[in-house]
Amino acid sequence: MRALIAAGIGLAAALALVFTLTALGAPTGKTSPKPLLTTVPSHP
Amino acid sequence: MRRKAGLILLALAVFCTALSPLLRWYAFPRLAEVPANQYQDMVLQARNATLLDYGTMTSRTVPEVTIVQTLKGDVEAGKKIEKSAGRDVVVWDGLSYVQGPDGKMVSRIPERYIFDAHTQEPVHATGESVDGDPVRRDGIEFKWPFLTQKRDYEYFDAQARITAPIHYKATRTFRGVKVYHFEQTIPWTKVPFPKAMPVRGITPESVAKTGTTRWYTTVRRFWVEP
Numbered sequence: 434m435r436a437l438i439a440a441g442i443g444l445a446a447a448l449a450l451v452f453t454l455t456a457l458g459a460p461t462g463k464t465s466p467k468p469l470l471t472t473v474p475s476h477p
Numbered sequence: 478m479r480r481k482a483g484l485i486l487l488a489l490a491v492f493c494t495a496l497s498p499l500l501r502w503y504a505f506p507r508l509a510e511v512p513a514n515q516y517q518d519m520v521l522q523a524r525n526a527t528l529l530d531y532g533t534m535t536s537r538t539v540p541e542v543t544i545v546q547t548l549k550g551d552v553e554a555g556k557k558i559e560k561s562a563g564r565d566v567v568v569w570d571g572l573s574y575v576q577g578p579d580g581k582m583v584s585r586i587p588e589r590y591i592f593d594a595h596t597q598e599p600v601h602a603t604g605e606s607v608d609g610d611p612v613r614r615d616g617i618e619f620k621w622p623f624l625t626q627k628r629d630y631e632y633f634d635a636q637a638r639i640t641a642p643i644h645y646k647a648t649r650t651f652r653g654v655k656v657y658h659f660e661q662t663i664p665w666t667k668v669p670f671p672k673a674m675p676v677r678g679i680t681p682e683s684v685a686k687t688g689t690t691r692w693y694t695t696v697r698r699f700w701v702e703p
Contacts, residue, residue: 435480435484436484436487439484439485439487439488439491440487440488440491442488443487443488443489443490443491443492443495444491444492444495446488446492447491447492447493447495447496447499448495448499450496451496451499451500451503451504454504454508455503455504455507455508458507458508459508459510459512461512461513461514461552461555461556462512462513462514462552463514463552464514464549464550464551464552464553465514465516465549465550467516467549468547469547469549469570469571469572469574469587470518470545470547470572470574471545471572471574471576471582471585472545472576472580473520473543473545473576474518474520474545
C-alpha cells in the first residue's frame, strides 16, 4: 500500500511539473526596435 | 529507515519514468515555438555578378553584389492574428535589399510571412505579402520546422510567388554534424518587376511598356540539422 502511495506521489509530481510548465508557456517578448537593414551591418 | 529510503527512491523512479514521455510528447509540442520577437540579419555576396542596367537595358558585369536580408518578428501583429486564428502565430517582416558595388540600391523586396509558431504551417491573414502584393503561401519559407524529417516539403519561392516541392535528397555529415540535404528547382517562370526600381524615373509599368518581361529560375539547396 505504501509503495502504491509513493508511486502515486511520484506520478502526481511529474504531472504537476509538466502541466505547470506548459501552462506558463514560452515568453513572447517584444518587437525588436532595430530596423530592417538597407546597409551592410558591422561585423559583430 | 531503509524502508523509507526505498519508498522515496520508488517515488523518484516513477517521477523520472513519467516525466520523460510527458516532456517529449506533451510538453514539447506545446512549448517548442518559434520566438515571436525574432530579429536576424544575413549578408550574402556575389562576385563578378551580372546586372541589368534598366537605364540602357544592357547587362554589365560588376565586381560585387551584396544582399542584406533582415527578418524581424512583429509581436503585436502576431497577437492580433492569434485572436482570429485560435492558435499561436508568428509574423515575420522580411526585407531583401540588394546593393551594387557602389552601395546603391539594385532592388528591395519586402515581404510578410505569417505562420503557426509550433508547426510552421502557413497562416493566411491580411498582410501576407511579397513586395506589397498579397500572396498565399502553402509551404514553409526561411526556416525549417522543428524535428525536420526525411521527406519532401512544400517551400514558398518569393520571387516566383509559388509554392513548390522541395525534395529530400540525402543525409550527409557537414563539419561533423548530421544534416539532411533538400533541393528545389524553380523552372523558368515569368515574374513581376520589383516595385522599387534602381533608376529614377523608371517604373515597372514603363519597363513593361517597352515589351520587356522578367524571367527567373533557381536551384535552392538546404542542409538542415534535424
